[in-house]
Amino acid sequence: MAPTPVETSEQIERAASLWAVKERPLTPEDEAGLSDWLSGDPRRRGALLRAQAAWQGLERARALGPSHEWQDAVSTVKRLPSRRHFFAAAAAGGGLVAASLLAVFGLRQDETVTRMGEIRRLPMNDGSIATLNTDSRLRIDMAESERRIELVEGEAWFKVAHNRERPFIVSAGSARVKAVGTAFSVKKRKDGIEVLVTEGTVQAWAGKTGDPVLLHAGDRTILSEQAPVKIRHAPDDIDEDLAWREGQIALNGKSLSEVAAEFNRYNRIQIVIQDEALGSERLIGRLSANDPEAFSSAIVQAFGVEIARTDKAILIGTKK
Structure with missing residues (x-):
């Protein structure tokens, strides 16, 4: 089955930047367009809030006068003629200026949280990038001698900027993962801490000894x-398991019960598979993580089951 087209996080962030700089108040046409855009993907609202916060933070900082930590970012923006030009340049140029501002204004905080259905991409002030999955919590401490990240809950993928003098250490419970320049994910599970490496090499251990x-x-x-x-x-399995970075869930190799549990992490409408035998079946493909209806429809087409809906759940019945 063909996958449902889905925007990447980068595409959503760029579109949010352009909406953030439109002149206020919005025209009725823009109001309608923004409402339609926000309703299309649950990640978009968070992206818009971040884009608006980045600009507001810049305005507050400029009123106070530049500090050494963000002087370069502000001087870059001063060369741009307007708020609209600033965000347009950020979107067209891959978000370089916006990334600088997020590093200064967003990640100065001790803790970053994603809510249900939100996937968030966080540029750090060392050039690294963290991508947080839904319902995750991350604490960041960028010290001079080392970069310490704590995954309090959930899951995150890290693209680490190379710096041998400042090791990048992710802690999750008693587990530790140490990298210099690489890419890997860390996920808290009931049976331990799962680590997937997509690039380079990491050192990992559990417990003090x-x-x-x-x-x-x-x-x-x-x-x-x-x-x-x-x-x-x-x-290949790692690539499928990290499909969430693009807002997708990979069905390959997983039981329908496992896939339903994944969908339930992202959506308030919960999928309930009532037939244990059906729950052990498998499908192939990818679906948008925020589209449980597409998943239930795929099950109906493949197995001819009956479905009942409430305002809180999709109940998938017995396999025929």
Whole structure:
């Protein structure tokens, strides 16, 4: 089955930047257009708020006068003639200026949170990027000697800027993952901390006395103080498991019950599979994470089941 087209996070951030700079008050046509745009994807509202906050933060900072930490960003913006030109340049140029402002104004905070259905891309002031999955919480401490990140809950993927003098260390419970310049994800699970490496090499361990292991691109493992580390090389599986970065859920290799649980992480309308045998079946493809209706429709087409809907759930019945 063909995947449902979905915007990337970068595309959403760029569109949000352009909406943020439209002159206020909006015209009736723009009001209607903005309302339609916001209703199309739950990630868009958060992106718009971040774009508006970046500009408001810049205005407050300019009123106070520049500091050494953001002087370069402000001097760049001063060369641009208007608020509209600023965000248009950020969108057209890959978000360089906007990334600088988010690093200054967004990630100076101790903690960053994503709500249900939100996927957030966070540029850091060292050039690294963190992408947070839904319902996740991250604490960031950019010290001079090392970069410390704590995944309090949820899941995040990190693209780490190379700097041998400042190791990049992610902690999640008792687990630690150390990198210099690489890309990897960390996820809190009931049975431990899952680590997937998409680029380079990381060092990982669990507990104060755990023996570190090296994980290379395509490797995955679960870190736990209660079990020995087992490393599996499965680059294709990793790509599917990280489909959430593009707002998608990969069906490949997962039971329908597992996929339903994934959809339920992103949506207030919950999918309930009432037939245990049906829950063990599998489908192939990808679907938009914010479209549980498409998933339930795919099950109907594949297995001919009956579906009932309430204002809070999609109830998927017995397989025929």
